[in-house]
Amino acid sequence: MSNVPDEKARAERLAKIGETAERLAARETGGFDILPKGAAFGTKGKILSVARTSDLPLGEGESPPYPAELLLQRADGAERTLSGRWTRGLIATALRRTPTA
Numbered sequence: 001m002s003n004v005p006d007e008k009a010r011a012e013r014l015a016k017i018g019e020t021a022e023r024l025a026a027r028e029t030g031g032f033d034i035l036p037k038g039a040a041f042g043t044k045g046k047i048l049s050v051a052r053t054s055d056l057p058l059g060e061g062e063s064p065p066y067p068a069e070l071l072l073q074r075a076d077g078a079e080r081t082l083s084g085r086w087t088r089g090l091i092a093t094a095l096r097r098t099p100t101a
Contacts, residue, residue: 013041015048017072024048038068038086045075052086063087 011026024041038051049071057064068086073079 011035011039011041013048015041015043017046022046047071047073049073050086053083058085 008029010029013024013026015022015024022043024043027040027042027047038049040047040049042048050068051071052066052068054067057066059065065085065087068084070082070084071079072081
């Protein structure tokens with residue numbers, strides 16, 4: 001789920017981390033305009049960063065998915081990276097995990 005009141009605001013996200021749903025705020029202002037290539041969001045000692053790994057879309061349409069990586073960084077220095085597909089739409093943005101063979 002995403003919320004951006006206007007283009008000068010920070011995008012807000014709701015993410016499930018483990019068993020807990022947490023509210024995240026973008027680390028920079030810019031509304032939805034910052035989301036197409038990826039973004040970084042922070043909450044309670046965690047930073048989630050999404051970056052596209054290619055400029056070649058994996059589909060067609062107004063908001064096609066792109067290959068991407070999600071980096072979760074904790075305040076204690078622990079990190080985890082997941083590969084997937086970054087989709088930015090008018091309603092939501094999401095990283096969907098790429099199935100492994």
